[in-house]
Amino acid sequence: MYRYDEIDARIVRERVEQFRDQTRRFLAGELSEDEFRPLRLMNGLYIQRLAPMLRVAVPYGHLSSRQLRKLAEIARKYDKGYGHFTTRQNLQYNWPALEDVPEILSELAEVEMHAIQTSGNCVRNTTTDAFAGVAADEIIDPRPYCEIIRQWSTLHPEFAFLPRKFKIAVSGSEQDRAATWVHDIGLHVVKTDAGEVGFKVIVGGGLGRTPMIGEVIRDFLPTAHLLTYLDAVLRVYNRYGRRDNKYKARIKILVKAMTREAFAAKVEEEWIHLKDGPATLRAADVEHYASFFTDPAYETLEANPAEFTAKLAEDKAFARWVERNTRGHKQAGYRSVVLSLKKTGVPPGDATDAQMDAVADWADQFGFGEIRVSHEQNLVLPDVRERDLFDLWQLAKAAGFATPNVGLLTDIICCPGGDFCSLANAKSIPVAEAIQQRFDDFDYLHDIGDIELNMSGCMNACGHHHIGHIGILGVDKSGEEWYQVTLGGSQGSGASIGKVIGPSFARAQMPDVIEKILSVYVDTRTEEERFLDTVRRIGIIPFKERVYAKHN
């Protein structure tokens, strides 16, 4: 993984000192609320319903065991002993005191971490596939490019005050696991038949109040031009994006208003002036960054060793966990393990300090000291020997991390909602819990199979509800909390926005509603058809009819 050199470390330290001074001036009354707000947001500090929230950047979801231990320590020392992993692969603390934030940042800096640009109208943390570098279907490892983009976007002097926040996601595999189609910029690393590496550039995707799937503005951008092209896109957005209405300020609105063709042409026009400039990446530059992401010292192992297959055969629960919570690896004899943060009764994405410490230990013991955060809000141990899986499973079970539900109904993506967030229309965590409680039968869940249920407490869509196969959105009906349901959304290749099935429901109805939706699937599915495929084949009407049918 990437390691700071002296200059990276110095820049982060200087940022900590700058923020320390800004906080001091705010507390001394030298900066007004209005002046301090954009400054603190640019450092990931929100004021929520009950307390501040601090969002720490986990660059493209990569953590070392040392960093994770530090996150645990901070949770213990400055928070209530837990943190929340987010859909953009970051970590949030829900209870830090404003006065402590500079100290927290200073501790983070010790382990090469920060909260720079984790909020505010600037370029946010770049995200990618949680299985980058280890996925069996990977074409090109996206991480060197993520790091190049991270550095380019960090404290970029021209783009600190954009019309609105700006999110970039990079994918390097056949299957897109980074939701690139719903980001402001989505990049697919591609390789031409001639072996040249570059990017397909997607612009103008996004969720929130006006959900949109992005548009391809360039089929192939050679690697050398990555940064100058990004500069051109951002400059066009910075200059022409709307600033009069924050709901119309995202780049997606500009792309729509200009049309894809006109927007692409404007970018090209700007790019002509920047192309081949000093920010052009030479092969040696890319190699420098790639050198941080070489394979760890994998052992030469046979796939499916006997002790592993024997355990699979004799222990059904273990086999189920392996099936759901581990993934194929490019290296024979290894698998990637997903530690589920979706245990019933625990807010999705939350982990305690003790859990974080445990994961850090396992990363050292079973892997190469690396952990990933997935945008589904789970933790990933990327490299575990198959022969160690049984031991790891037992430890994970004891620590509450082995719920075998990855990719199943109860692996819910969920925002903090009304329990924490001041923008919420409705709570989301209790709804997730009620659904998890209703569907606690693993045989049933496994029979239902792959399904994504995403929930947001308001139309800001932090829980990605639009791209859930089932989406739940908290709405406000004359001061009461109601929930709207969408079907047919999806992330990844062929991304789509879900369709609303009808009037919203009271909270208590939600488990029944989900049950009815699933019953339509069970009744109509063809063999091998996933939930999403059925929805796509039969449309939302049959679901609607069942859900809204009057009882006789």
Place this chain on the structure above:
Amino acid sequence: MQNIIKDGAVLAADAWQLVRPDAEGQLSVPDAGDVIVPLSAWLAEPERWASRDGRVAVWLASGDEPAELAASLGKLELVAVDFHAFTDGRGYSIGRLLRERYGFAGELRAIGDVWEDHLHYLWQVGFNAFEIKDGKAVEGALAALGSFTDRYQATYREPQPLFRRHRS
């Protein structure tokens, strides 16, 4: 007293008078002395400015198109860019365009909602003068120019990005 920082020092005196339209959109330009007039006025009445006593400079609003000033830049000693709110970042791109694309070499002054927390960015994109908003400390602003001793990107001040200077 105006608080103007130029090239890293506080100016003891500054002769420029900034001319903004009044509530009705009318401009009242003093007969003598050095003035900074809006781009629209500059473009509308070239003869007036050519024959006037005193120097004339131009200021751009954040929505103005710097290309419209490109032909005049050789004649101008000073161009100002107005930040009506510090969160409106269009002026940063305008600064870079004036410097890097149109080659403006004179004084580039940031005016409006300008204070210490943005100066290091403004300096990087090409501004060399800052009119610090009333009520904001000038000393802090001066110090803030040095908040960061290095940066990753290619900028006007340091056209070579970090990866070209120190890495690979």
